[in-house]
Amino acid sequence: MASLSKAVNTVQMTPKKLKVKRFVPLENPTNTYLTDEKGIWAWLTTVDHKKIGLMYLGAVAFFFALAGFLAIALRTELWTPAKTFIEADTYNQLFTLHGAMMVFFVLVPSIPAALGNFILPMQLGAKDVAFPRLNLASFYIYAFGAIFTFLSLANNGFDTGWTFYTPYSSDTNSAGIIWVTLGVFILGFSSILTGTNFITTIHKLRAPGISWDRLPLNVWALYATSIIQVLATPVLAITILLLAMENILDIGIFDPALGGDPVLYQHFFWFYSHPAVYIMIVPGFGIISEVITTFSKKTIFGYWAIALSSLAIAFIGFLVWGHHMFTSGQSAVATTIFSFLTFLVGIPTGIKIFNWVATLYRGSILMKTPMIYVFIFIFLFSIGGFTGIMLGALSVDIHLHDTYYVVAHFHYVMMGGTLIALLAGLHYWWPKMTGKMYNEPLAKFAAVLIFVGFNVTFLPQFIMGAQGMPRRYYNYIDQFTPFHQTSTIGSYILAVGFLVILFYLAHSLIKGQKAGPNPWNSRGLEWQSTSPPDFHNFSHTPVVIHGPYDYHQPMEEFQLGLAVDHEYGDEQDEVAAEAHASLDTETTEA
């Protein structure tokens, strides 16, 4: 393995014990994780976190394309106030499917399971996640859950909206609802397992020298996300089980006809689904921190403010679910408390934005594609945040609830936030994952298309929502036509933007120029390996003596590894542990 790198320098660390040397990653690695095991079977049975991450990425891209295609169909139907080309029942099924797929199959796994899987162990200097087989299992559980959702389509489909509100969802006699909820139930386990895996990995597999204050912010974000995944997802499973019991066994839980309470369902549902919003967005915050420092060549401003605000969001995020229910008939006291807590969760989010912008101050800013997406993120996500404050205000929410204003708000947060962050991360780590560069001018062009298309699609929705246009409407009254048509045009521009991305990424895979190990000159540990990395990520055990964004330190000091020639034995682990301890001492003294 050591042949991958050439040792050019040996640095003696003070104090004592630790012998490290410098490993410069090769420009043209001959042996990478892509060449290590070949063939479809090797991929399907791999326990390599990088390949599993890529399989997730492929699956997420597939579902995104599918659900995105549905969105285009929906927007096309809304071109005219009455029927444009599909029936009401079809429309209702399509928006349900669009929402359910985007949430459960795209947004939830997108950043943690796809990019996180690939990047997290590398940022920790680990060979893999803590439980590689569990990691593969969670991918198959995800695939299995997806199959059930498709089975629902063969069983009359379902038209309840992705929220499955009772008693509509329990009254409906279509079998599709059983299949899709079962699919979501199964999918939840995939999410829980990934979360457990990441928490363990972050606690146990950090390379020597990576103390908690040297953890990349992407890792902090994934850590916060994993906590939410592990704690909140079981409640979704409980909710779905109760729903299924009611549907199949006629046990009255949520349906008033059977003596149940429909508002109880909403509490259950949002107890998961609000934290789930943070499962979707918090990993995006991590990516933004990584990209903005690399392309500013500068230490992050307010490391602890950003790291801890992720945790704060994770915890407060559990206590705000009732803000989806201000008009539902929940108790007045609950409504008041939920509104108050909702504002509290907005603050850590604002803090992040301010810290990111402050990071730019006196930086050395290079506007490459990932950085353009960061700027787009800050622009769109801020609008999502401010409109969230609007929706948290009790009296105003009464007017705006369940209108297109809400639709626009969560698209600004989920698409303008999570998905744009995903694009930033994808363009940032693409050279690492594939070893290839993409066409930069074309990528910038696509980013502009997406920015323009996004705003043309969703800005009019704020206006028509505030004007009163309710969501989930197949027909609408004439006065909203201009807004709907503008929005539809915007969605076509967005679609073109994504097609351009598809084109140049495919081109990059086939004909892309070699990227080299660290095309962005990042200090991040994941960039101190070859591109693509070898099967074990590094040819050595990395040793970290600086924070991940210490751009004032020379690059050489980020390329250290244990000098001892190792073969993964017990003896080696002891050395690593000692190194860890002595490095900690060293930093506190320095």
Place this chain on the structure above:
Amino acid sequence: MGRLFDFMLPENKSPLTADSTDWLFHFINEASLVIFLGVIFAMIYFAIRYRRKSEDDKTPLITHNNTLEITWSVIPLLLTFVVFGLGYSGWLNLKTVPNDAYEIQVTGFKWSWNINYENGAQTINEIHVPKGIPIKLVMTSSDVLHSFFVPEYRVKHDVLPNRYTYVWFQPEETGESQIFCTEYCGNSHSNMLAKVIVHEPEDFQTWLDENAGGPTGSPIEQGEQLVTLQGCQACHSVDGTEIIGPSFKGIWNRERKLADGNTIIVDENYIRESILYPGEKIAEGYQNVMSPYEGRINDEEITKIIEYLKTID
């Protein structure tokens, strides 16, 4: 007054319920715009001012600044407290019905609104109210969740099958205001529209007196009015048009094929069963989406409806 974001809101026709909401809407928008422009301006300014000039650029080590962190945490926090307080007080106002409010009963069902007045008058999808006094709607649903929304009054509340909820407003001008259902309720959710029709107080009294006691006339005429008032026409046409359910035209004594393959003659008992327990016998080619009318209609009314259906050829 003319505020920057006026273009976003619909007309305000019930100032007592809408004014505080509108004020807060404008306040949040304007405050957000200032902060948003500040952030975006700083970001773009930095990107230009500090653009990379060479790969060897050195950047200063700036790790954090506690004064700044506290400033940009506390100021937004205080602002959100203000927003919370104003939102809360506006919402309390929406919850607190004036004592002298005029009460009207509203029942939502798939996919119409049925309105009942104190003197037995009934309407469908039209709420007649007098101008200038507070109106309280006491609402319930006879099937799934619905939500009652009048944008021009800034009021909305979910309508539930197992309890009563209410909204109040006080229209200050005559004319019509749009009502939407804003909780997804199935196939024709987007057709579950209605109107508030505001009269001068004396005109309202005249209207109310004219319609006292509900349906009038011969059994057939009453049956016809009941078919309208019960919202049957949202799904069943009387002119042969196929909507969501079978048309009533020529339905009497016809042979009808059922979804389970059997055939049945449309008689009194079939109609009665189809009204009370519509899921029992589904006509071929139609979905089982009708909500049961059990408990919502009595036998006398069913008989009148049957008499009316016999006459539609």
